[in-house]
Amino acid sequence: MNILEDIAMESNEKIKTNFIHQEIDKDLSENKNGGAVLTRFPPEPNGYLHIGHAKSICLNFGLGKYYKGGTNLRFDDTNPVKEETEYVESIKEDVNWLGFQWNDEPKFSSDYFEQLYDWAVLLIKDGKAYVDDQSAEEIAEQKGTPTIPGLESPNRNRSVEENLDLFERMRKGEFKNGERVLRAKIDMASPNMHMRDPLMYRIIHANHHRTGDKWCIYPMYDYAHGQGDFIEGISHSICTLEFEVHRPLYEWFLNSILEALPEKPATIPRQIEFARLNLNYTVMSKRKLLQLVNEKYVAGWDDPRMPTISGLRRRGYTPESIRRFADEIGVAKRENVIDVALLEHCVREDLNIRAPRVYAVLDPVKVVITNYPEGEVEWMEAINNPEDESMGSRKLPFSREIYIERDDFMENAPKKFFRMDVGREVRLKNAYIVMCEGITKDADGNITEIQCTYDPDTKSGMEGSKRKVKGTLHWVSIEHAKTVKVKQYDRLFMDEAPDGHKDKDFLDFLNPDSLSVVNECYIEPNYMDAGSNFADGIARYQFQRLGYFCIDKDSTESNVIFNRTVTLKDSWSKAKK
Numbered sequence: 001m002n003i004l005e006d007i008a009m010e011s012n013e014k015i016k017t018n019f020i021h022q023e024i025d026k027d028l029s030e031n032k033n034g035g036a037v038l039t040r041f042p043p044e045p046n047g048y049l050h051i052g053h054a055k056s057i058c059l060n061f062g063l064g065k066y067y068k069g070g071t072n073l074r075f076d077d078t079n080p081v082k083e084e085t086e087y088v089e090s091i092k093e094d095v096n097w098l099g100f101q102w103n104d105e106p107k108f109s110s111d112y113f114e115q116l117y118d119w120a121v122l123l124i125k126d127g128k129a130y131v132d133d134q135s136a137e138e139i140a141e142q143k144g145t146p147t148i149p150g151l152e153s154p155n156r157n158r159s160v161e162e163n164l165d166l167f168e169r170m171r172k173g174e175f176k177n178g179e180r181v182l183r184a185k186i187d188m189a190s191p192n193m194h195m196r197d198p199l200m201y202r203i204i205h206a207n208h209h210r211t212g213d214k215w216c217i218y219p220m221y222d223y224a225h226g227q228g229d230f231i232e233g234i235s236h237s238i239c240t241l242e243f244e245v246h247r248p249l250y251e252w253f254l255n256s257i258l259e260a261l262p263e264k265p266a267t268i269p270r271q272i273e274f275a276r277l278n279l280n281y282t283v284m285s286k287r288k289l290l291q292l293v294n295e296k297y298v299a300g301w302d303d304p305r306m307p308t309i310s311g312l313r314r315r316g317y318t319p320e321s322i323r324r325f326a327d328e329i330g331v332a333k334r335e336n337v338i339d340v341a342l343l344e345h346c347v348r349e350d351l352n353i354r355a356p357r358v359y360a361v362l363d364p365v366k367v368v369i370t371n372y373p374e375g376e377v378e379w380m381e382a383i384n385n386p387e388d389e390s391m392g393s394r395k396l397p398f399s400r401e402i403y404i405e406r407d408d409f410m411e412n413a414p415k416k417f418f419r420m421d422v423g424r425e426v427r428l429k430n431a432y433i434v435m436c437e438g439i440t441k442d443a444d445g446n447i448t449e450i451q452c453t454y455d456p457d458t459k460s461g462m463e464g465s466k467r468k469v470k471g472t473l474h475w476v477s478i479e480h481a482k483t484v485k486v487k488q489y490d491r492l493f494m495d496e497a498p499d500g501h502k503d504k505d506f507l508d509f510l511n512p513d514s515l516s517v518v519n520e521c522y523i524e525p526n527y528m529d530a531g532s533n534f535a536d537g538i539a540r541y542q543f544q545r546l547g548y549f550c551i552d553k554d555s556t557e558s559n560v561i562f563n564r565t566v567t568l569k570d571s572w573s574k575a576k577k
Contacts, residue, residue: 018331020059023272024067024236033235033267037067040234041095041102042225044076045087045209047286048301048308049094051322051343052277058326059274060238061100072232073102076225077110078218080208088209090301094309097536098319109224110210112231116219117171119227120182120200122260124163129200130156131166132183139181142188143196149189150196156185170203173216177203184223186252194249198222226250227257229269237269240276241335247271275332280496281340282307283506288499297510298492304563305492305514315489316540316550316565318354321347340491344566351540351548351565356384356391356530359429359474360523360543360562362486364403366478367450369434372400377477380430380460384530394529397480398431403522405545408473409450411439418471420450426471429544433458433469474544481522484560486549488516521562540565 028035039060043049049057064071073095077083092106109116123129132139132155144150158166170180182201190196200223205216229237237250250271258264276284283289289306292298301308304315312322325346329338359382379395404420413421420426425435432454440449458467495501495509527541534540539551547568552561 019333020063020238020272020274020331024063027270036235036267037069038072038233038235039064039238040072040074040229040232042074042076042228043091045084045091046079046082047087047290048090048310050284050289050307050309051279051312052284054098054309054322055277055326055329056240057095057098057100058323059331063238070103072107072234074107074228074232075109076221077108077210078221078224080204080206080218083209085209090310097313098322107232108210109228110208112228113211113215115231116224116227119257120167121164123184123256124167125160126260127160128185128256129182130158130163130185131170132181136178143193146191146193152188153197170201170217173205175203177205179203192245192248194246198249222246222249223253226253226269230254230265233267234269235267237271239271239273241273242276243271244273275335277329278335278337279307279340280337281491281493283499285499288506297507304489314553315563316538316548317347318350318534319536321350324350345570347566348548348570351542353387354534355540355542355548357542357544358524358527358530359396359476360521360546361403361405361476362518362521362546363406364522365406365409365447365450367402367404367452369400369452369454370437371453374400376400382430391531394526396430396524397477399477399479401478402475403478403481404473404475409447419473420471425469426473427469428475429472430460432456433467476522476524480525482525484521484523484562486518486521486562486564488518488564490514
């Protein structure tokens, strides 16, 4: 059995190889890095991870597992103004929940601040870095354009001694924010704008979540990222496509430091880029997601309408469904937009196999079975999941008075309406065939009660039950039903590309109906007996004929809250057909 088959059997998921596997296989065939493969997932702890990060997690940890080298979790904590311990903990939880485990303890860029500083000193001594006194605005003005060379800073040719002195004083805190920066000395005429003397360090007087006030200068991502890979012995740095133009700088920093080191390391990291995940009806920008949270458009980072991993988890998505989604969309070299319906399809497919079925009525109307004995209760047998016989069955109480869904009844219904109407027979699932004989309305014409009769010879499982009718309805016994609250979630945005309009703000496309709350819904009393075989402890169910739902973490014994994960209708499957 090969490695790929072994992983597929262990995770019970199909793993697809891609062009990144081909690149790594080529490196291995040439015995680069001594045949070692070590990947990393390097999030900045300035927000919660979203579904785009989930794709990257699945890719990086999947590669590490496939090549049996593992994956490091490294936090890019180089901006103390935006980073918090809360985000660190949420990221660790998300990676674990998705089913992955990093090598050893989590790493932090801040672990390497001293080494990064020492290497910056080496670059200054080699004439490859200098301290610039100009403001950010002045530096930006001198950058030029891709076709017009930039202008050199008047500080570019400072002596090594002066640069060393100024850089040390920057570290000691002698200067204010923005007064000085350290820049790499590369080429102000390069057609690649990132090579035009990029910033390496800036001054930030702020408390860091791990180092406190020890540092007031912080490395830029382009400098810290590659050197973190170098320090950890990362063999392949898998980045999203926007970092393709940063690769020459990644390699310049590595090569410049290697030239200054007396001994060469065993592993030299290589950057490979892939297309990031773009999902319609969604925004992926952390800045915009933070805006939604801070301005109270959502109830927090884990609001079930958010595309964050914690939001999807709270909504009822499973880690298996997200891993399957990442596998379905694959790894591409070009940017594209994925239909959110595919993500919904993946969770439906997973929950269809594993979620127990229960009866719940969200918009009830009372039905009285007039010829059923008053006070009598029958316990009907109901299969917990027709897709999995091992989940067994449970008992449902049936009585004279029940609730059905209001839209399962229509007075004077058209011929192809296969639910309840006056004079029409329907089957109550797992119970009897009934016929509507009459209705009662209030002063406003609203139906308040439906009167039916039942055929006692049509109980499910009896010989007479084989009589066919075209409609089957779910129901709950009024006497026995439990009252719960249900939150029905829909897409947060009405537009396919909410942040793709130059003349409009993405907030203009917020869906006013993204959440509707039904405070009094009715569910069968023994729904907990149906089981919930999910390793993360979240209770998930299919409400028969309605959709998939999970119990929210804010539920109490006296106030059970269900979140709708997704409806039963699968637009993705229909589109494929």
